[in-house]
Amino acid sequence: MATTGHIADAYDTILVLDFGSQYSHLIVRRLRELGIYGEMLPCTQKLSELPWKPKGIILSGSPYSVYDHDAPRVDPEVYTCGLPVLGVCYGLQETAHHFGARVESCEHREYGEAIISIIKHGNDGISHVDKLFEGISGEMPVWMSHSDRLQNKPDDFVVVATTPNAPFAALVHETKPIYGIQFHPEVTHSPRGKEVIARFAELICGCEASWKMETFIDKEIARIRELVGPKGQVIGAVSGGVDSSVAAKLMHEAIGDRFHAIMVDNGVLRMNEAAQVHKMLNEDLGVNLTVVDASDLFLTKLKGVTDPEKKRKVIGNTFIEVFEAKAAEIEAEAEKELAVQGGEAKGKIEWLLQGTLYPDVIESISFKGPSATIKTHHNVGGLLANMKLKLIEPLRELFKDEVRSLGRLLDIPAHLVGRHPFPGPGLAIRILGEVTREQVKIAQHADSIYIEEIRRAGLYDKISQAFAALLPVQAVGVQGDRRTYDQVIVLRAVESQDFMTADWFPFPADVLRKISSRITNEVAGVNRVTYDITSKPPGTIEWL
Numbered sequence: 001m002a003t004t005g006h007i008a009d010a011y012d013t014i015l016v017l018d019f020g021s022q023y024s025h026l027i028v029r030r031l032r033e034l035g036i037y038g039e040m041l042p043c044t045q046k047l048s049e050l051p052w053k054p055k056g057i058i059l060s061g062s063p064y065s066v067y068d069h070d071a072p073r074v075d076p077e078v079y080t081c082g083l084p085v086l087g088v089c090y091g092l093q094e095t096a097h098h099f100g101a102r103v104e105s106c107e108h109r110e111y112g113e114a115i116i117s118i119i120k121h122g123n124d125g126i127s128h129v130d131k132l133f134e135g136i137s138g139e140m141p142v143w144m145s146h147s148d149r150l151q152n153k154p155d156d157f158v159v160v161a162t163t164p165n166a167p168f169a170a171l172v173h174e175t176k177p178i179y180g181i182q183f184h185p186e187v188t189h190s191p192r193g194k195e196v197i198a199r200f201a202e203l204i205c206g207c208e209a210s211w212k213m214e215t216f217i218d219k220e221i222a223r224i225r226e227l228v229g230p231k232g233q234v235i236g237a238v239s240g241g242v243d244s245s246v247a248a249k250l251m252h253e254a255i256g257d258r259f260h261a262i263m264v265d266n267g268v269l270r271m272n273e274a275a276q277v278h279k280m281l282n283e284d285l286g287v288n289l290t291v292v293d294a295s296d297l298f299l300t301k302l303k304g305v306t307d308p309e310k311k312r313k314v315i316g317n318t319f320i321e322v323f324e325a326k327a328a329e330i331e332a333e334a335e336k337e338l339a340v341q342g343g344e345a346k347g348k349i350e351w352l353l354q355g356t357l358y359p360d361v362i363e364s365i366s367f368k369g370p371s372a373t374i375k376t377h378h379n380v381g382g383l384l385a386n387m388k389l390k391l392i393e394p395l396r397e398l399f400k401d402e403v404r405s406l407g408r409l410l411d412i413p414a415h416l417v418g419r420h421p422f423p424g425p426g427l428a429i430r431i432l433g434e435v436t437r438e439q440v441k442i443a444q445h446a447d448s449i450y451i452e453e454i455r456r457a458g459l460y461d462k463i464s465q466a467f468a469a470l471l472p473v474q475a476v477g478v479q480g481d482r483r484t485y486d487q488v489i490v491l492r493a494v495e496s497q498d499f500m501t502a503d504w505f506p507f508p509a510d511v512l513r514k515i516s517s518r519i520t521n522e523v524a525g526v527n528r529v530t531y532d533i534t535s536k537p538p539g540t541i542e543w544l
Contacts, residue, residue: 007397008052010219011037012207015054019043019062019072019090022537025362025500026186027058027088029399030194035209036201039397040362047077056084056205059091061184065105065148066090066097074098084177084204086132089145092180096171099154106149106165114144116161116169116183129158129172132179132199136192143189144182177204213406217250220394224254227392228351234392235327236261236353237319238289240277241422243355243395246407248287250394251353253410260330260349261287264322266315267295268302268426268435271444284413294322302428302435306472308544311435315425323352324388352389356396357403359499399498400464420451420465421499429544433472438525443470445523446489453515454493463505466493468519469543477527479520486527489519493531494541502536 014031018024018040031038041050043059057078064071074094078085087095093103117139121129133140150168153159161170161181169182179200185193201207228234234251238244238261251259261281265274274291281289301314327349395403400421407417427443428435447468454460469490477484491512496502516529532539 016040021061024060037211059087062090087180101154102151142183234351247355266298356393464496
């Protein structure tokens with residue numbers, strides 16, 4: 001393993017520089033599907049400060065225009081470092097602009113399907129010009145999304161594709177491995193786009209398609225052992241969800257009983273969650289789990305807090321306080337045991353395990369700074385600045401489907417691997433407004449009924465994530481011939497491959513009718529149920 005300990009050291013890696021496009025993460029997805037490790041960072045990333053070396057660089061699209069006064073710019077070293085570069089949409093225009101071409105708004109915008117005509121240059125002595133479209137000739141349908149276009153070709157570049165509205169739809173530098181395409185190969189609406197990405201990553205960058213969960217397990221276990229050392233101990237944040245369960249199992253495989261799994265009952269878990277998770281992890285995974293009841297502490301600190309970002313900060317900070325106290329307690333018990341029994345001393349607990357995933361990381365960073373961040377995840381940006389424990393996040397670079405695949409390889413039971421995600425801040429971000437014991441009880445009961453009916457209808461495994469949220473509004477209703485003025489539950493259910501984009505789930509009407517009837521009849525304080533049919537984007541999956 002290389003010295004930085006970063007996962008990219010273990011694989012041929014493509015660096016994706018994000019200029020703010022809603023499709024940037026799809027570039028990473030397509031690379032992973034090809035068996036090539038891709039990692040996304042903001043376009044402001046300096047190559048000289050990157051602790052690992054990529055095999056190639058892809059520049060994403062962007063909502064900006066390159067001629068805007070505040071247009072994002074890439075590190076100029078990208079074009080002089082000698083690595084292959086592929087600019088996509090804005091990435092093409094940024095590249096052309098860098099090399100002296102003019103980019104302007106065009107009258108005939110291209111949104112949706114377009115047909116590019118590929119130009120072959122044959123044996124003209126420029127060996128790499130035709131590589132991007134090798135095996136593809138003639139016309140090819142692609143998906144465009146741009147209102148700007150190149151007005152002239154930059155010097156030393158060759159045109160390799162055109163459309164009637166974009167005469168410079170694809171360019172290649174005559175001598176350097178620098179490529180640009182106006183279309184989006186990462187979206188499924190470009191039928192052969194994945195092939196273009198494969199040509200760049202495999203043929204041009206020389207990447208070996210070695211990214212798969214079978215190899216990830218051994219390499220990640222080796223990385224964990226190197227980080228933790230032969231005596232180091234890890235305390236683990238375990239919630240019972242698929243992410244933390246897979247992370248816990250992986251950590252247990254790596255360091256055995258030097259891993260201490262801890263579940264904090266923060267008072268905003270689902271109904272009977274702590275007892276169920278204790279049973280699942282102990283019986284199904286063989287992981288020794290300690291449950292710490294800190295519900296009073298969390299609910300006291302959440303009193304009066306309504307802002308979602310502040311909720312995340314409060315919960316993240318309190319988590320660390322509880323974990324550090326528990327780590328000290330475990331160390332004290334170990335020292336006491338050592339004094340009585342003798343033997344070799346154990347190492348100190350220096351590490352905190354978290355089940356952070358790649359979508360958490362992506363949604364918590366922005367090249368425009370914190371103001372443009374969608375939301376802070378408590379296990380990414382909501383931790384104490386002076387935290388004593390060091391974070392270890394073995395799933396940090398994985399998408400949800402990759403985590404599920406990893407879980408199956410680790411022999412985690414299907415009912416755990418297929419469990420819907422549950423956010424670290426728990427019901428605190430599913431209760432809009434102040435979090436109180438009474439509000440938690442309502443949210444728990446409604447969510448329990450919702451999930452029960454989904455399972456009864458045989459729909460649970462067809463849905464990627466489902467939950468009930470409690471709104472801070474009251475509505476007029478009629479129950480038992482009496483006027484009521486009670487709260488509103490909103491149901492959310494989505495289908496998603498990677499949780500970066502999602503569509504609402506089309507429930508059969510009779511299932512929704514049954515769920516609504518049960519909640520309004522059985523949950524005290526609720527007289528109205530609604531169903532959220534917002535996709536992501538423009539919405540997020542969680543309400544807060």
